[in-house]
Amino acid sequence: MTAASRTRPRVAIVGAGPAGAFAAASLLRACGDVEIDLLERLPTPWGLLRGGVAPDHQEIKRLEDTFDRQTLKRGCRFLGNVEVGADISHAELMSHYGAVIYATGAQTDKSLGIPGEDLPGSWAATEFVAWYNGHPDFRDLEFDLSARRAVVIGNGNVAADVTRMLTLSAAELARTDVADHALQALRESSIEEVVVLGRRGPAQAAFTSAELRELGHLDGVDLRVDAADVELDGVSQQWLAQEGTFTARTNVELLREFGARPRRADAERRIVLRFLRSPRLIGGDGRVESIDVRRNEIVRADDGMLRARPVDDEDRETIDCGLVLRSVGYRAVPLPDVPFDERSFVLPNARGRVLGSDREPLPGVYAVGWIKRGPTGILGTNKRDAEETVTCFAEDLAAGKLAQPANADREQIDALLAERKPDIVTVAGWRAIARHELEAGRRERRPRVKLTSRAELLDVARRAAPVPAAAHS
Ligand SMILES: Cc1cc2nc3c(=O)[nH]c(=O)nc-3n(C[C@H](O)[C@H](O)[C@H](O)COP(=O)(O)OP(=O)(O)OC[C@H]3O[C@@H](n4cnc5c(N)ncnc54)[C@H](O)[C@@H]3O)c2cc1C
Ligand SMILES: NC(=O)c1ccc[n+]([C@@H]2O[C@H](COP(=O)([O-])OP(=O)(O)OC[C@H]3O[C@@H](n4cnc5c(N)ncnc54)[C@H](OP(=O)(O)O)[C@@H]3O)[C@@H](O)[C@H]2O)c1
Structure with missing residues (x-):
């Protein structure tokens, strides 16, 4: 011994x-x-x-x-x-x-490596999460929530969390243990629409199904998914049929259901899920004013993984927004x-x-x-x-x-x-x-x-x- x-x-x-x-x-x-x-x-x-x-x-x-x-x-x-x-x-x-x-x-957070990532108004979701949860090292951050539209980059459960936090009503937030400074700021928030960008398609979203379902059932929030956006490409269809996980199948079904829903004009806030879109740059004069995105397609890479590939380098769409939360993973x-x-x-x-x-x-x-x-x-x-x-x-x-x-x-x-x-x-x-x-x-x-x-x-x-x-x- x-x-x-x-x-x-x-x-x-x-x-x-x-x-x-x-x-x-x-x-x-x-x-x-x-x-x-x-x-x-x-x-x-x-x-x-x-x-x-x-x-x-x-x-x-x-x-x-x-x-x-x-x-x-x-x-x-x-x-x-x-x-x-x-x-x-x-x-x-x-x-x-x-x-x-x-x-x-x-x-810490994983960075995107795109121009404008460090503009005021562009934040890592890690920072926003730590701020609303009262982490002492993040309590003094000041999030400007005065714009009408925010963009969340990423299709994981953290993206789902921060999207909910931006769209819950003040009364719902007040029943939680959200940090007081965040409660006050979120109460005064002007954000009406949160656009969530996935670089890959509906079948590859990293949300777990319960979290995705929840986004579609928030009080006073209209969840919008373009029906055309949830039409799967050939590569994804084949993958889903042959290798798709239970979560991926459920997510696709949920997204189809959301895509077929009528719009709720009376809703106070909106969540818009977009797929096959990658951020190219975050623009603005001294602070975030917009984000440029490009369209992707799904391809099977040599290692067998399904990856996002730009459809056309010239393809570009500009989404006006005042807040960007980059939710692409921790590090x-x-x-x-x-x-x-x-x-x-x-x-x-x-x-x-x-x-x-x-x-x-x-x-x-x-x-x-x-x-x-x-x-x-x-x-x-x-x-x-x-x-x-x-x-x-x-x-x-x-x-x-x-x-x-x-x-x-x-x-x-x-x-x-x-x-x-x-x-x-x-x-x-x-x-x-x-x-x-x-x-x-x-x-x-x-x-x-x-x-x-x-x-x-x-x-x-x-x-x-x-x-x-x-x-x-
Ligand atoms: C925003 C967010 C929401 C989540 N929500 C859910 C959920 O609802 N349900 C679910 O099942 N999972 C959820 N998860 C996943 C879950 O939180 C993780 O799986 C889990 O926290 C990982 O545990 P960990 O102990 O490895 O890391 P952590 O939880 O990060 O714990 C690490 C600890 O180490 C401490 N530490 C770091 N460096 C040092 C040092 N040098 N000296 C001393 N201490 C140090 C940190 O302060 C921290 O307390 C969530 C994750 C995130 C990011
Ligand atoms: N309620 C819950 O149970 C809960 C809540 C929060 C977190 N969690 C867990 O905590 C873990 C971490 O969550 P997470 O959301 O941070 O990570 P995650 O699940 O790994 O999701 C990261 C997302 O970011 C995307 N992404 C990565 N790099 C990108 C880039 N350069 N450009 C655009 N998009 C990019 C990924 O897309 P690709 O798939 O294309 O890479 C993916 O959609 C997960 O396991 C999650 O389930 C659980």
Whole structure:
């Protein structure tokens, strides 16, 4: 037996989002006697469950109760307001824990690379989402919602989310936990029409069917799809018949149904779904005034994938608009001193074991969630993914492959963090924040009223739960 297998293993999970939470729960199930610290750069846990999932989807947010029950209530420590790579290094973590599991997600957006992308009024959907969900780093953004038309680029579920947020009525928004600053701005919004652009066709849209269906059933919103736009081209027809997924078939049926609907002239707002259109440039004098799009056709590429190809380079349509939300995917950022695959934007890994430059596993370093496999997949996808990583960890532990860290005692990491981060947020601090938000929510008949500034969050956490050095649990 090695030293590591004789003592209770101590594991740091970096990032307390869904993947980190599923990994912690899975570790407790698989290994039982393991000490887990969840290190999180925000003062609050649960990553995109709090800061991504749309405020009008409160039923999904209940997953936080499960995370709480399966992790924090089972002894995992929450060490919030600690950014790994800034407040503590990878090497320091490795010297305090037997294993480090990275669960840092995808913290930025994928860019389009077209002219005008950076004009004021052109935003990444990642920014808009973080703003309306009260992420402290995005609360001061100012979205100009004074134009009549907005354009959303992309056909994924995030595009569906931001489209709904722009078209929900003020009364509907007021029943959610949308951040107060966003509630106020959206209440005063002049946007009447949201045009959603898919670069490929209806059969290739990345919406899940429930999210697409929902767009067609919003109160006071007319969903428009041109019937001709949902006529499938030959390549897509063949693909749908022979290889099409259940979701793709359902989406096409839904879109045909929407295309056949009569227009609702009385609706206050409109969503217009357009397909086979790619943005060429975002135009405007000092700020967004329009977007130029080109028409595509679907072709089967050499690798067998169905791709969008421009029909005619001269083909151009200009859509006037005052706001563009680019919803073409999230992207992970590298962590200092941790290997990073610059082409796939993930930690290079084999089933969750992070690989070094020699493509061999780095002992004791693992990845889970979006930083492991890229920014796709719903919440549940991270559960299976976490189980895979935890299986590797358990195998390595049993095989004696995890080194005993130089500073193995919990008091040592607590002393280091107490010195570096006197305003660390513990489980008690997070519970104080949650209590504060839920009580404010009860007063306003809302699920919660979020605290959105770091200073407020830290203040509530500190007042309710002063942190004596070396006593973080
Ligand atoms: C806008 C949006 C809405 C979504 N809605 C749904 C939905 O309704 N239903 C559904 O099933 N799925 C939904 N998803 C997908 C789901 O949110 C993801 O599958 C899931 O959040 C990925 O989990 P993760 O833990 O890998 O990443 P994240 O949720 O991003 O968590 C990563 C965590 O790591 C922290 N972190 C990052 N860097 C550091 C660092 N250096 N040090 C310490 N901490 C760090 C971050 O602050 C964050 O808390 C949505 C996704 C998005 C983008
Ligand atoms: N309610 C929910 O369950 C929910 C809500 C939000 C998010 N999520 C999940 O979170 C994950 C991330 O969602 P997402 O919407 O960010 O990503 P996504 O599902 O990957 O969708 C990205 C969209 O952007 C398009 N796109 C990419 N590059 C483009 C370009 N250069 N020009 C034009 N369009 C481009 C893609 O088109 P192509 O297909 O042609 O590449 C696709 O339509 C997904 O798995 C999603 O299901 C789930």
